[in-house]
Amino acid sequence: MKMWGGRFQKSTDAAVDDFNSSIRFDKRLYRQDIMGSIAHAKMLGKQNIISQNDAELICKTLLEILSDIENGEVNFLVDAEDIHMNIEKILTDRIGETGKRLHTGRSRNDQVALDLRMYMKDAIDEMSKEISRLTSSLIGIAEENTETVMPGYTHLQKAQPITFAHHIMAYVQMFLRDLDRLSDCKKRTDVMPLGSGALAGTTYPLDRFSVAAELGFSAVTENSLDGVSDRDFALEAAFCMSVIMMHMSRFSEELILWSSNEFSFVEMDDAYSTGSSIMPQKKNPDVAELIRGKTGRVYGSLMGLLTMMKGIPLAYNKDMQEDKEQLFDALDTVLLCVPVFRKMIETMKINKNVMRRGANGGYTNATDAADYLVKRGMAFRDAHEVIGKLVFYSISQGKALDELSMEEFKEFSGVFDSDIYDAISVETCVSQRNIYGAPAKDAVETAIKNAKKSLEAFKK
Numbered sequence: 118m119k120m121w122g123g124r125f126q127k128s129t130d131a132a133v134d135d136f137n138s139s140i141r142f143d144k145r146l147y148r149q150d151i152m153g154s155i156a157h158a159k160m161l162g163k164q165n166i167i168s169q170n171d172a173e174l175i176c177k178t179l180l181e182i183l184s185d186i187e188n189g190e191v192n193f194l195v196d197a198e199d200i201h202m203n204i205e206k207i208l209t210d211r212i213g214e215t216g217k218r219l220h221t222g223r224s225r226n227d228q229v230a231l232d233l234r235m236y237m238k239d240a241i242d243e244m245s246k247e248i249s250r251l252t253s254s255l256i257g258i259a260e261e262n263t264e265t266v267m268p269g270y271t272h273l274q275k276a277q278p279i280t281f282a283h284h285i286m287a288y289v290q291m292f293l294r295d296l297d298r299l300s301d302c303k304k305r306t307d308v309m310p311l312g313s314g315a316l317a318g319t320t321y322p323l324d325r326f327s328v329a330a331e332l333g334f335s336a337v338t339e340n341s342l343d344g345v346s347d348r349d350f351a352l353e354a355a356f357c358m359s360v361i362m363m364h365m366s367r368f369s370e371e372l373i374l375w376s377s378n379e380f381s382f383v384e385m386d387d388a389y390s391t392g393s394s395i396m397p398q399k400k401n402p403d404v405a406e407l408i409r410g411k412t413g414r415v416y417g418s419l420m421g422l423l424t425m426m427k428g429i430p431l432a433y434n435k436d437m438q439e440d441k442e443q444l445f446d447a448l449d450t451v452l453l454c455v456p457v458f459r460k461m462i463e464t465m466k467i468n469k470n471v472m473r474r475g476a477n478g479g480y481t482n483a484t485d486a487a488d489y490l491v492k493r494g495m496a497f498r499d500a501h502e503v504i505g506k507l508v509f510y511s512i513s514q515g516k517a518l519d520e521l522s523m524e525e526f527k528e529f530s531g532v533f534d535s536d537i538y539d540a541i542s543v544e545t546c547v548s549q550r551n552i553y554g555a556p557a558k559d560a561v562e563t564a565i566k567n568a569k570k571s572l573e574a575f576k577k
């Protein structure tokens with residue numbers, strides 16, 4: 118008979134048992150469920166809602182069940198529906214009557230909300246640790262490449278020269294924001310819902326605050342209806358994970374492009390590439406492609422969760438059981454991708470010379486040529502036009518700007534002098550961009566120092 122079977126005349130259809138059951142995917146909440154139950158039982162004992170002896174026996178047996186689960190000695194049952202009732206059933210099978218007292222003043226509705234919040238707090242910590250490691254690897258690569266000049270792009274057209282360090286540090290900023298978002302999301306996850314009951318609290322004198330303290334929560338939920346109905350914390354986590362994946366996916370797209378024969382800016386290590394079953398010469402950036410691809414399923418989880426929540430009236434509805442698969446899949450995907458992505462980046466070869474050559478082509482110093490004229494008194498719009506014509510002329514001559522003769526420069530403007538060559542060398546273009554946040558060596562070194570400080574703050 119079901120734990121809730123008293124009111125029923127018939128047993129559930131086997132197909133419905135199967136349909137209704139969530140044990141297949143919520144069994145991963147076993148530890149949270151047991152720790153939550155232990156805190157609840159202790160409090161019930163302290164408040165004299167159950168006897169001290171019963172509370173102690175429940176806690177002791179729950180710990181035994183925990184270790185049995187971890188030793189693979191427990192079989193969960195589909196017709197016990199979910200992790201909460203499976204564990205309660207095992208407890209009752211072991212200690213009978215006493216086990217049946219555990220669920221006093223509690224509902225599975227506040228129990229599942231508690232378990233999921235506990236699980237997500239740990240998951241957020243785990244993700245943060247992985248993203249910190251990735252960020253720290255990226256900072257390391259940046260430190261070694263503050264003088265590695267490369268072309269910067271807009272519209273995937275060569276734009277202005279930058280350094281590889283500056284490019285990498287752009288991603289460092291994104292991952293630092295991801296860390297910040299996760300820690301913010303954790304604040305709203307770190308609220309203890311037990312005591313909300315099914316929806317309307319309980320008549321027992323529960324001490325919710327001691328349960329929160331016991332479980333390491335910073336606060337308790339303020340409204341029992343909200344306590345069992347709120348999944349905002351799960352939505353926020355799914356959003357944070359979507360943005361993390363989006364950042365890695367953009368980066369992956371660049372690495373895929375840069376690994377192509379046409380770019381050849383980087384080469385993935387053999388250990389992080391795969392071959393073709395037919396073309397013997399191929400070395401494909403599959404890892405980066407898979408990360409780009411898996412981003413879609415994490416977005417899918419976010420959309421799935423948002424859509425699942427949008428129409429359900431207060432308070433608990435069974436629809437919400439659907440939150441876990443989406444959330445767990447997103448989590449598994451992020452925790453799978455971040456370390457692989459980090460190792461792929463740590464081992465890739467950076468072709469500094471090819472990057473440097475790339476910065477030469479495509480008139481990436483044209484802005485600096487215009488700035489040269491401006492610094493000698495010309496209005497920027499006029500300078501823009503002069504250089505535009507100069508570029509058009511240079512293309513027709515098949516020359517770069519610094520390959521033009523002094524006479525050719527003079528034909529376009531009398532302002533040009535022999536110091537133009539130095540002013541438009543790619544090295545000057547980078548070193549002159551030295552304001553806060555810009556790509557010059559000193560500025561990037563400041564950015565690196567600041568990023569290290571921010572990263573340390575997250576580790577605390």
Ligand code: ARG
Nearest residue numbers: 139199225226229435437438
């Ligand atoms: N397995 C359920 C879930 O994941 C637990 C809560 C069930 N509550 C209920 N009243 N049916 O949401």
